[in-house]
Amino acid sequence: GIQVEQSPPDLILQEGANSTLRCNFSDSVNNLQWFHQNPWGQLINLFYIPSGTKQNGRLSATTVATERYSLLYISSSQTTDSGVYFCAVGLGGSYIPTFGRGTSLIVHP
Amino acid sequence: EAGVAQSPRYKIIEKRQSVAFWCNPISGHATLYWYQQILGQGPKLLIQFQNNGVVDDSQLPKDRFSAERLKGVDSTLKIQPAKLEDSAVYLCASSLGYRRVMNTEAFFGQGTRLTVV
Numbered sequence: 001g002i003q004v005e006q007s008p009p010d011l012i013l014q015e016g017a018n019s020t021l022r023c024n025f026s027d028s029v030n031n032l033q034w035f036h037q038n039p040w041g042q043l044i045n046l047f048y049i050p051s052g053t054k055q056n057g058r059l060s061a062t063t064v065a066t067e068r069y070s071l072l073y074i075s076s077s078q079t080t081d082s083g084v085y086f087c088a089v090g091l092g093g094s095y096i097p098t099f100g101r102g103t104s105l106i107v108h109p
Numbered sequence: 110e111a112g113v114a115q116s117p118r119y120k121i122i123e124k125r126q127s128v129a130f131w132c133n134p135i136s137g138h139a140t141l142y143w144y145q146q147i148l149g150q151g152p153k154l155l156i157q158f159q160n161n162g163v164v165d166d167s168q169l170p171k172d173r174f175s176a177e178r179l180k181g182v183d184s185t186l187k188i189q190p191a192k193l194e195d196s197a198v199y200l201c202a203s204s205l206g207y208r209r210v211m212n213t214e215a216f217f218g219q220g221t222r223l224t225v226v
Contacts (some may be wrong), residue, residue, distance in 0.1 A: 004151075033214060041198055043152075043217040086151055088215070093203060094164055096142070097215050099151030 002027045006087055006100035011106050013077050020102045021072040022086030031090040032063050033097060034072050038083045046072070046085075077107045111135065113218035115201050121224045127189035130221045132201030134182065140164075140206025142215065143176055143186050146198045155199075158184065159206055191225045198222050 003026040013019055023032075034046040047054050047061040047069065054061055058077075063070040074081055084104050088097035114133040134141050139160050144152035155174065162183040169176070173192070173214050178184040185211040188195055198220040204213040 031213070035217075039154065041146075041220050041222065043119070043200065043202075045216060048214040088151075094140070094157075094159065094206070095213055095215065096154055096157055096165060097152075097202070100152050 002029065002076075002089055002091070002098045004027070004087060004089055004098055004100035006085075006103050008103060011103055011105045013105070015078060015107055017077050017079060018075045019105070021074070021085050021087075021105075023070040023072070023089075023100060025068050025070075025087075025089045027066065027091065028068070029089040029091050030072055031108065032065075032097045033088045034057045034061055034070070035088065036081075036083050037086060039100070041087070049054070073081050074105075077105075079109050080105050081105060082107050112202055114138065114217055115199075115221055117220035118219065119219055119222050119224075119226060122191055124193055124225050125190040127187065128191055128223065129188075130186045130199050130201075130223075132184045132186070132218060134201070134203030135183075136215075136218055137141055138203035138205055139181070140204045140213070140215075141184050142202040142204075143184070144200040144217075146200055146220070148197070152200055155186070188223075191200050191223075193225050196223060196225045 005024045035043045084102040133209045141158045143155040146152040156166040176186045200220045202217045204215040
């Protein structure tokens with residue numbers, strides 16, 4: 001099956017800092033999502049981005065499918081950005097999201 | 110639009126007991142997934158349904174886990190008998206899932222946190 005690796009595994013920032021999270025995957029995919037899991041365990045959809053670049057406020061994401069990686073950018077981080085960020089990928093019309101182990105982010109005030 | 114609904118939110122049972130979780134997907138979503146998330150790990154697929162048919166259950170421990178989606182809408186996941194290592198969060202997700210739609214987005218419920226003691 002598809003292997004998904006996320007880096008870094010842990011990240012600690014001061015409020016206001018910028019960060020880049022990376023997701024590498026082992027095979028071609030045509031589905032890719034970024035999620036934020038909040039402290040209550042809810043998986044919040046951030047981006048559906050099988051290719052290209054998208055932006056939503058302070059967050060943006062870029063996927064280069066041909067090189068098998070995706071990047072999530074967080075600018076001017078806030079304490080509410082704390083949590084675990086997951087990348088999930090899949091191939092085909094019957095999309096089965098395969099998750100990485102996540103990046104745990106802590107933002108200090 | 111209502112999201113994916115799951116119940117209960119929390120459950121504590123003793124080992125060897127049975128437990129059931131319920132999921133109601135987003136209206137119109139043909140595909141439904143059950144995931145298991147152990148603390149510190151990413152979610153792992155247990156089973157995927159397309160309407161009321163099973164697409165993938167290769168990682169479902171069938172000696173103790175079962176799932177059904179009889180009318181192609183709601184789904185239940187059952188564990189019988191439970192083991193200590195089943196302690197995890199069980200997540201339900203849904204997507205449009207039609208094969209003609211190549212790119213679909215999955216949406217997750219809040220999960221059920223199961224503790225087996």
